[in-house]
Amino acid sequence: MSFSTQVKDDLTRVISSKPCCRRAEFIAFFLINGNIRIGNGRRLSFFMQTEHSASVRKMFTLARDFALEREITVHRRTQLHKNQVFTLNVPPQERLTAFLHQLGMVDDRGCLRLVFPEQIREQILGAACCRRAYLRGAFLASGSISEPEGSYHLEFSSLEHPQADLLVELLADFGLNGKIVRRKDLEIVYLKGAEEISQLLNIMGSHRSLLEFESIRVTKEVRNQVNRQRNCDTANINKVVNAGMRQVRDINYINSTIGLSQLPRNLRIAAELRLDYPDYSLADLSEISALGRSALNHRLRRLAEIAENIREYGTEEWDR
Numbered sequence: 001m002s003f004s005t006q007v008k009d010d011l012t013r014v015i016s017s018k019p020c021c022r023r024a025e026f027i028a029f030f031l032i033n034g035n036i037r038i039g040n041g042r043r044l045s046f047f048m049q050t051e052h053s054a055s056v057r058k059m060f061t062l063a064r065d066f067a068l069e070r071e072i073t074v075h076r077r078t079q080l081h082k083n084q085v086f087t088l089n090v091p092p093q094e095r096l097t098a099f100l101h102q103l104g105m106v107d108d109r110g111c112l113r114l115v116f117p118e119q120i121r122e123q124i125l126g127a128a129c130c131r132r133a134y135l136r137g138a139f140l141a142s143g144s145i146s147e148p149e150g151s152y153h154l155e156f157s158s159l160e161h162p163q164a165d166l167l168v169e170l171l172a173d174f175g176l177n178g179k180i181v182r183r184k185d186l187e188i189v190y191l192k193g194a195e196e197i198s199q200l201l202n203i204m205g206s207h208r209s210l211l212e213f214e215s216i217r218v219t220k221e222v223r224n225q226v227n228r229q230r231n232c233d234t235a236n237i238n239k240v241v242n243a244g245m246r247q248v249r250d251i252n253y254i255n256s257t258i259g260l261s262q263l264p265r266n267l268r269i270a271a272e273l274r275l276d277y278p279d280y281s282l283a284d285l286s287e288i289s290a291l292g293r294s295a296l297n298h299r300l301r302r303l304a305e306i307a308e309n310i311r312e313y314g315t316e317e318w319d320r
């Protein structure tokens with residue numbers, strides 16, 4: 001099962017005990033996914049379609065609050081993946097006009113207005129509980145989310161312009177930064193980033209999926225950290241080995257020019273130690289020789305200077 005389907009399954013199980021929220025959720029689904037039909041004798045009906053069967057069953061339940069007569073039908077797509085499509089049909093009936101009135105979609109003269117009901121917005125989305133419910137309905141109608149193992153992406157797709165604007169506003173109410181992108185003649189609102197997606201799952205009430213999302217996210221972060229640490233360790237090892245090799249080169253150079261025996265005793269000891277353990281770090285050398293780290297570091301630096309002086313001024317002039 002895809003993570004999108006899992007989140008939707010989760011959301012269909014959340015049935016609010018408050019009529020205000022049930023109404024907001026149904027209206028979100030209707031405004032995004034509903035199609036109004038004007039039939040013979042200008043009789044109105046509408047239908048809402050989705051491939052997610054539990055969503056349609058939930059809308060069937062929520063429509064009870066509006067006392068709408070309704071039925072669910074199923075058919076299989078003839079093209080593409082031949083998926084099943086579930087339709088909630090609301091046939092022509094007295095109550096339908098009342099329902100559309102509630103949405104401000106029928107004006108005082110009884111004319112249909114296919115616009116977003118700006119004037120009743122406060123009434124439907126005034127309370128935070130209802131704004132959460134609206135986002136839930138919107139996700140059921142048009143949402144999808146990428147698998148959390150990959151990159152983080154959540155979107156509401158196929159939106160008319162006013163719907164996209166409204167979603168961005170509602171997301172902003174909860175401190176989320178929804179972005180709009182146009183695809184063909186419709187719009188998409190999307191969220192990026194684990195933090196924001198996680199918050200939205202919480203806001204919509206998708207708690208089971210939220211837990212799974214968070215646990216995958218933590219696993220991923222730990223894995224990234226381990227990889228970073230490993231890269232860092234490798235870099236350190238390379239640094240140690242490079243430093244050792246450079247010192248061995250210098251010491252060999254001193255030996256081949258003036259000879260190690262010409263060095264003061266403390267430098268000779270350090271030089272021989274380095275030649276014996278070319279890949280040891282300073283700390284390792286210090287440990288096996290019982291010489292202090294800073295003394296050892298000083299001597300190795302001194303050896304590098306001597307080699308440098310010999311290169312520059314010749315064997316006669318090296319600085320004792």
Ligand SMILES: [Zn+2]
Binds near residue numbers: 020021127131133
């Ligand atoms: Zn409410």
